[in-house]
Amino acid sequence: MKWEKLLSLKRYGDQGIRHRVAQQETRLGFEVDYDRIIFSSAFRSLQDKTQVIPLSKLDFVHTRLTHSLEVSVVGRSLGRIVGAKLLQKHPYLSEKLGYRFGDFGAIVAAAALSHDIGNPPFGHSGEKAIGEYFSHGKGKKYKDLISPKEYQDLISFEGNANGFRLLAASREGVDGGLRLSYATLGAFMKYPKESLPKKPTQYIGDKKFGYFQAEKHLFQDVAEELGLQSRGKSNSISYCRHPLAFLVEAADDICYTIIDFEDGINLGLVPEEYALEYLINLVKDTINTAKYNSLNLMSDRLSYLRALAINTLINDAAEVFLKNEEEILEGSFQDSLLDHSKYKAQTKDIIKLSVDHIYMSKGVVNKEIAGYRLIRDLLEAFTPALIRNMEGKASSYDRLLLATLPENYKDEKASVYQNLLNASCFVASLSDSTAVYIHNKISGKDL
Numbered sequence: 001m002k003w004e005k006l007l008s009l010k011r012y013g014d015q016g017i018r019h020r021v022a023q024q025e026t027r028l029g030f031e032v033d034y035d036r037i038i039f040s041s042a043f044r045s046l047q048d049k050t051q052v053i054p055l056s057k058l059d060f061v062h063t064r065l066t067h068s069l070e071v072s073v074v075g076r077s078l079g080r081i082v083g084a085k086l087l088q089k090h091p092y093l094s095e096k097l098g099y100r101f102g103d104f105g106a107i108v109a110a111a112a113l114s115h116d117i118g119n120p121p122f123g124h125s126g127e128k129a130i131g132e133y134f135s136h137g138k139g140k141k142y143k144d145l146i147s148p149k150e151y152q153d154l155i156s157f158e159g160n161a162n163g164f165r166l167l168a169a170s171r172e173g174v175d176g177g178l179r180l181s182y183a184t185l186g187a188f189m190k191y192p193k194e195s196l197p198k199k200p201t202q203y204i205g206d207k208k209f210g211y212f213q214a215e216k217h218l219f220q221d222v223a224e225e226l227g228l229q230s231r232g233k234s235n236s237i238s239y240c241r242h243p244l245a246f247l248v249e250a251a252d253d254i255c256y257t258i259i260d261f262e263d264g265i266n267l268g269l270v271p272e273e274y275a276l277e278y279l280i281n282l283v284k285d286t287i288n289t290a291k292y293n294s295l296n297l298m299s300d301r302l303s304y305l306r307a308l309a310i311n312t313l314i315n316d317a318a319e320v321f322l323k324n325e326e327e328i329l330e331g332s333f334q335d336s337l338l339d340h341s342k343y344k345a346q347t348k349d350i351i352k353l354s355v356d357h358i359y360m361s362k363g364v365v366n367k368e369i370a371g372y373r374l375i376r377d378l379l380e381a382f383t384p385a386l387i388r389n390m391e392g393k394a395s396s397y398d399r400l401l402l403a404t405l406p407e408n409y410k411d412e413k414a415s416v417y418q419n420l421l422n423a424s425c426f427v428a429s430l431s432d433s434t435a436v437y438i439h440n441k442i443s444g445k446d447l
Contacts, residue, residue, distance in 0.1 A: 001094055001329045003086070006242060007103065007183050012168065012176025012218075021098030023078035030106035033184040034072075037114045040178060042166045043068075046116060048209055048431035050123040050371075051260070062263055064116045067097055067255060068149060075112030075251035079105035081318040082247060086325070104244065110180070111187035111248045118163025120428035121435045122371030129375035130424050138380055142387075144421055150417040152195035153212045154424060160191055162213045162428050168222070169215050171408050186226045186242035190249055192219075193231075193238035203231070203334050204249075205241045214421055229331040240331030243321075250317040250337040257338075257347050257354075258309050262302060264358035272298055278353060280304040280344040316341050374439045380385040381442050383423040386410070390419050401442070 009018035009029045011059035023029055036163065037043055051155060062070075083104025086093070093099045120126030133139040135155040143151050153161070168177045168185055191210040199206055211219040223230075223352040228239040261279075264270040279302075280287065286308055295301045317337045324340070328331040332395035338347060382405065390412060394402070402410060430438065439445075 001229055001240065001243065001331070003090060003329075004097060005095075005225070006186065007097075007099060007107070008181065008186075008225055009328045010182045011179045011253055012170075013179070018100070018181075020103070026105070028106060029181050030103055030110060030184060033110040033178075033180045034106065034113060036178045036180065037110060037117070037167075038167075040117075042117050042429065043114070045429065045431045045434075045435070046119075049116075049119060049121055050126075050367075050432055050434050051263075053364070055382050062259060064119060067259070068113055068116050069350045070259060071115060071248075071255045072109045072113035074254055074310060075248055075315050076105040076109035078247045078251055078318055078321075079108030079244065081314070082321050085322050089325075099114060107181075107183050107187050108244050108247045108251070111244065112251045114163060114167060114188055115190075115248055115252055116163070118161065118166055118428065119159035120157075120162075120375070121341050121430050121432045122368055122375070124159075125368040125371050126292070126375060126428070127157050127159055129372045129428060132372075132377065133376055133379045133383075134420070137376060139383060142416060146215070146417045146420070147382060149196050150213050152198065153209075153417075154420055156195055156198065156209070157424055157428070158191075158195070158209055160208060160210050161195075161215075162425055163218065164189065164211050165215055165425065168218055171220075182225050183242075183244075184270045185222050186228065187244035187248050189219075189222075189242060190245050192223060192228060192245075197236055200238075201234075203248075204304065204336050205231075205245075206238070212421060214418060215401070231331065233406055241328075243325070243328045246321060246328060246333075246337050247317070250313075250321075253336060253338045254310055254313045254317065257350055258306055258313070260358060261354050262306055263373075264354060265302060266299075267358075269361050270353060270357045272302075275353070276301060276305060278346070279309055281341055282350070283308040286312060296415050313338070313341070313343065313347070316343060371432075371435075374435050375440055377443065378427050378430075378435065379423060382426060383420060386419040386423050387416065390414065390416070399407055404438070 009020065018029065046068055047063055049064040051064050051067045053063040080101050083101035086104065087099065087101055120130060131154065166177065167180055167188065170176055189210045191205055191208040193206060193209050194211065194213065194216065195209040200368045203434065216237065223239045226242060228242060230239055232238040261275065265272060265275045283305060292301065292304060295304060320337045320340045324333050338344065381401055385394065388394045388398050389402055405426060409426045411418065414422065
């Protein structure tokens with residue numbers, strides 16, 4: 001893979017080539033990507049979607065929106081650090097093509113800002129709830145009406161694939177979705193493969209999938225424009241990751257490792273003295289002991305350690321990327337950057353503590369159980385209504401339900417697969433509170 005292709009400014013529908021040297025410095029294309037994402041309705045809905053604690057009443061607990069903003073900040077720093085070194089190593093990128101180190105930061109920041117944009121309500125349990133409706137619930141009856149790959153899209157419903165759909169798929173009157181640069185879309189695609197075969201190798205990009213069958217041709221267009229290396233066999237479409245996707249992933253890993261842990265401490269789920277010891281182990285080489293000891297408030301001590309920990313992991317991840325740049329460009333680098341971190345043992349300890357005390361805490365588990373039920377009930381209402389409407393057999397109740405759906409999820413000419421995907425993506429688009437509100441309405445609990 002070549003950096004001059006990987007940094008493509010092309011947008012969907014472009015007839016000519018966008019050259020970096022011709023870009024207006026005060027309104028750079030990669031920065032426009034960030035603006036388009038942050039003003040989108042899909043991004044705004046993240047303000048009421050679960051990061052760790054569903055439907056939290058406490059204002060210091062992170063939502064998907066605050067998490068995404070923080071990941072974008074970390075991603076921007078990672079991109080700039082790496083970009084500065086890459087321009088020194090490949091001077092033609094700046095001297096002949098006009099790229100600047102800030103371009104790398106802008107691409108990673110925009111992709112990181114949108115990394116959770118396709119996630120359903122109630123966290124990862126929302127993805128599982130949609131999948132289980134089709135694999136074990138009433139949605140299983142549609143299996144024989146669609147192709148194996150289309151069915152796999154549904155039973156393994158993936159927020160990353162839904163995110164690509166939101167960012168890039170056309171709908172009536174809106175060609176190319178948000179029309180982001182292909183470089184940003186490439187950096188967004190952590191899993192550049194289709195849903196089958198499922199996890200065919202141990203390559204990090206094969207862990208999940210990154211697009212639905214409905215967006216297959218669009219995905220291929222982006223991958224080919226960027227020159228991503230093909231990994232697919234005769235019956236599958238799969239590519240090596242865009243190198244900057246590793247930085248987006250690292251930014252996410254750093255934030256959820258440190259900041260989810262911080263939420264757990266603030267909520268009292270993790271004992272303060274125990275937690276701070278874990279963070280100190282991570283930053284022991286850079287901590288100013290005198291400064292730390294002068295901080296009287298737990299919140300100040302925690303903020304200081306959090307900032308040190310994030311900075312430590314940013315510099316470490318950038319070092320790992322630069323050390324392995326050739327393998328990353330060749331597509332032979334198999335793991336996440338943090339898997340090669342010198343602080344891997346410390347981060348694993350923090351993540352284990354978070355799993356034991358936060359992610360599996362009673363309050364989180366109880367609300368995720370309720371989320372499963374809510375999502376199942378919504379799918380059981382809207383999915384058959386869309387299918388019967390497609391068949392011209394909609395009941396009066398079906399028509400009332402469909403009247404509440406946004407127009408972009410209704411298409412009488414759509415196939416069975418497209419209608420099933422529309423039902424799933426509609427539910428995935430809901431915020432936690434909106435999902436509860438609609439559920440209460442259709443179940444008669446709130447009139």
